[in-house]
Amino acid sequence: MFKLRTFFSHRSFTIISRVGALLVFLSLFAAAISVVYSYYINKSQKETQVAARELMLSGHERTLKAAVISLAETLSEMVSETVADGGDQEDQIRQVINDVRYEENGYYFVYNTDGINIAHPFHPEFRGQRRLEIEDNEGHRYIKELSDKALAGGGFVTYNFYKPGQTTLLPKLVYAHMIPGTKYWLASGLYINDIVKEQQRISQRFAKIHRHAIVTVGAGVVIVLILVVLPVSILMINSILKPWRQLERELMQAQKMEAIGIFAGGIAHDFSNVLGAITACSELAMYDTDKESPVYEDLQHIHKAAKRGKSLVRRIKEFSRKADTPRSAVNLARVTEECMELVQTILPANVDVHVSMLVDNIRVKADPDQLLQVIMNLCTNAEQAMRGFKAVLTVELDAVELDADEARAMNLKAGSYARLSVQDTGVGMKPVILKRIFEPFYTTRRKSRGTGLGLSMTQSIVTMHGGAITVNSSLGKGSVFRVLLPCVEEEHEHIPAARRLDLPHGTESLLIVDDDKDLLSSLHKLFTRLGYTVTSCNDSRDALDIFLHAPHDFDLLLTDQLMPKMTGAELIKEIKQINGDLPIILCSGFEGDGRLQRVPKDLKKAGVSAFFRKPFDTIEICRAVRKLLDQNKPDTTTMTHEANTNGARTHH
Numbered sequence: 001m002f003k004l005r006t007f008f009s010h011r012s013f014t015i016i017s018r019v020g021a022l023l024v025f026l027s028l029f030a031a032a033i034s035v036v037y038s039y040y041i042n043k044s045q046k047e048t049q050v051a052a053r054e055l056m057l058s059g060h061e062r063t064l065k066a067a068v069i070s071l072a073e074t075l076s077e078m079v080s081e082t083v084a085d086g087g088d089q090e091d092q093i094r095q096v097i098n099d100v101r102y103e104e105n106g107y108y109f110v111y112n113t114d115g116i117n118i119a120h121p122f123h124p125e126f127r128g129q130r131r132l133e134i135e136d137n138e139g140h141r142y143i144k145e146l147s148d149k150a151l152a153g154g155g156f157v158t159y160n161f162y163k164p165g166q167t168t169l170l171p172k173l174v175y176a177h178m179i180p181g182t183k184y185w186l187a188s189g190l191y192i193n194d195i196v197k198e199q200q201r202i203s204q205r206f207a208k209i210h211r212h213a214i215v216t217v218g219a220g221v222v223i224v225l226i227l228v229v230l231p232v233s234i235l236m237i238n239s240i241l242k243p244w245r246q247l248e249r250e251l252m253q254a255q256k257m258e259a260i261g262i263f264a265g266g267i268a269h270d271f272s273n274v275l276g277a278i279t280a281c282s283e284l285a286m287y288d289t290d291k292e293s294p295v296y297e298d299l300q301h302i303h304k305a306a307k308r309g310k311s312l313v314r315r316i317k318e319f320s321r322k323a324d325t326p327r328s329a330v331n332l333a334r335v336t337e338e339c340m341e342l343v344q345t346i347l348p349a350n351v352d353v354h355v356s357m358l359v360d361n362i363r364v365k366a367d368p369d370q371l372l373q374v375i376m377n378l379c380t381n382a383e384q385a386m387r388g389f390k391a392v393l394t395v396e397l398d399a400v401e402l403d404a405d406e407a408r409a410m411n412l413k414a415g416s417y418a419r420l421s422v423q424d425t426g427v428g429m430k431p432v433i434l435k436r437i438f439e440p441f442y443t444t445r446r447k448s449r450g451t452g453l454g455l456s457m458t459q460s461i462v463t464m465h466g467g468a469i470t471v472n473s474s475l476g477k478g479s480v481f482r483v484l485l486p487c488v489e490e491e492h493e494h495i496p497a498a499r500r501l502d503l504p505h506g507t508e509s510l511l512i513v514d515d516d517k518d519l520l521s522s523l524h525k526l527f528t529r530l531g532y533t534v535t536s537c538n539d540s541r542d543a544l545d546i547f548l549h550a551p552h553d554f555d556l557l558l559t560d561q562l563m564p565k566m567t568g569a570e571l572i573k574e575i576k577q578i579n580g581d582l583p584i585i586l587c588s589g590f591e592g593d594g595r596l597q598r599v600p601k602d603l604k605k606a607g608v609s610a611f612f613r614k615p616f617d618t619i620e621i622c623r624a625v626r627k628l629l630d631q632n633k634p635d636t637t638t639m640t641h642e643a644n645t646n647g648a649r650t651h652h
Contacts, residue, residue: 076180094119108188136160150176150185275615279306280522339375358398362418364485377454378422385426394423410468416487423480429473504626508555509533513543515563540566551578561588576607583628589614
């Protein structure tokens with residue numbers, strides 16, 4: 001009995017020791033995981049804090065610079081008005097500076113280029129003092145440095161100065177900028193210790209969050225390892241990391257979309273000039289070509305393609321401004337037929353196209369250009385899935401009625417819908433790809449330089465129009481995309497009528513200025529062909545010199561806005577000082593907010609008689625030129641202007 005009891009006692013001790021050893025091992029394993037997790041969390045915390053500090057400082061600098069420049073421009077306008085009214089510009093500056101503050105502890109101050117203080121809200125004793133040689137406790141001649149930065153176009157200077165209400169010198173970051181049109185410069189700044197305190201608050205918040213995460217994960221790992229062993233702990237860690245990965249993907253996506261929005265405006269500006277040259281030259285060629293000639297039909301195709309390009313530019317501009325496009329009742333059957341005519345001309349010979357229009361008049365409220373984009377994107381995607389072998393592309397349009405259950409499944413309202421189906425017999429898609437097919441920038445064709453934006457934009461357009469898009473695919477058999485758009489009641493569809501090229505002629509003298517040589521050349525030829533005497537120039541300063549040499553030889557100025565050396569608005573200002581009655585047309589294709597070289601808000605005050613956004617319509621701008629010239633000669637009866645080719649002058 002003693003031996004048996006001893007055996008069980010030894011056996012129990014062995015089990016207990018093994019369980020204890022297992023618990024110790026699990027605890028050590030949990031502790032090791034916690035330590036590793038803590039290490040990487042702390043490492044990421046430090047990296048995040050460093051990045052946050054850099055971004056915060058950069059953000060403060062951008063905000064400070066923008067605030068100083070904005071106030072400087074405002075002061076320039078106020079000073080100009082004060083001088084025009086006979087007032088004292090320095091009194092005006094002091095009044096504004098004493099009333100304006102930058103954030104909580106910030107203020108503005110003004111000096112002239114000789115280093116004499118004009119206004120300082122907290123140190124009125126500085127007024128009238130010449131302080132170029134003043135130094136801080138570290139020997140920085142900060143007023144001289146600020147003056148040099150302002151004269152050089154603006155810049156930052158760091159020095160030590162007293163914070164309002166305190167007697168301790170603190171480091172300060174200051175930005176200085178000239179007040180346009182004056183001999184004064186404006187400056188403001190931030191005390192660096194305020195920025196440091198804000199950074200410390202954010203760092204402490206990050207640390208608290210990370211400590212909470214470390215404790216939570218560590219405790220969770222210990223409990224899970226003890227109760228459910230390692231698999232559940234791995235699942236828990238993955239569940240914790242998953243939201244962070246999703247947030248990271250969303251942040252990267254937001255940054256990419258922001259970059260696209262920034263570049264969209266600039267792309268539209270350059271593309272506008274290209275389309276303007278194509279449109280003008282094609283219309284000139286059509287004007288000189290017999291309508292019965294086969295060349296005339298080719299020119300019509302070129303002109304029609306250029307108009308499609310203009311629609312594309314308009315969509316790019318609307319995207320950069322995040323603007324909604326106008327919508328109207330559109331016959332989807334007509335749009336589909338027009339688009340498929342174009343699709344069939346660009347598809348390779350290995351693809352047979354079958355178009356089935358089960359309805360010939362079904363209307364949806366939409367932007368026709370965006371509908372074309374949807375169809376083109378789906379057909380292009382289908383063609384890419386069928387490359388390299390004989391295949392069939394089937395496009396079908398019909399009408400369907402969705403009941404409440406069917407509509408709810410697609411997050412739609414019950415009712416009548418137009419259904420557009422695009423089916424291919426391509427390679428098909430795996431389920432894992434099918435789940436991500438509409439994600440922005442997701443593509444399986446990186447070798448062929450796919451962007452991953454086509455289907456994402458298609459889904460976005462369909463959703464904005466109150467519809468839905470679905471996809472079914474089988475590997476090796478192909479895919480079918482179905483687009484549902486809500487139908488509207490019968491409304492009149494506005495289809496722009498083809499306009500005749502009835503271009504008005506003239507004999508007056510025109511000065512045309514644009515830095516794009518192709519567009520400038522096409523406009524020169526166009527107005528020369530219409531009988532005008534044309535002087536064209538691709539440099540705004542050279543154009544000003546030409547005008548100054550013979551200011552009364554020109555009857556009208558046509559100028560671009562965004563040009564190097566001198567903008568269109570600046571050129572107009574100089575010319576209006578010489579000849580205030582000269583009619584002027586200003587053109588611009590640039591889109592973007594917050595630009596210094598922007599189109600004037602008050603066109604009439606800026607001396608602009610008419611404004612056109614690129615790419616402009618050739619007929620409309622020709623008619624505008626003729627109208628302004630006629631309005632500038634009120635006592636003369638408008639005559640019939642015959643085309644002539646004399647006296648065209650060109651300056652490049």
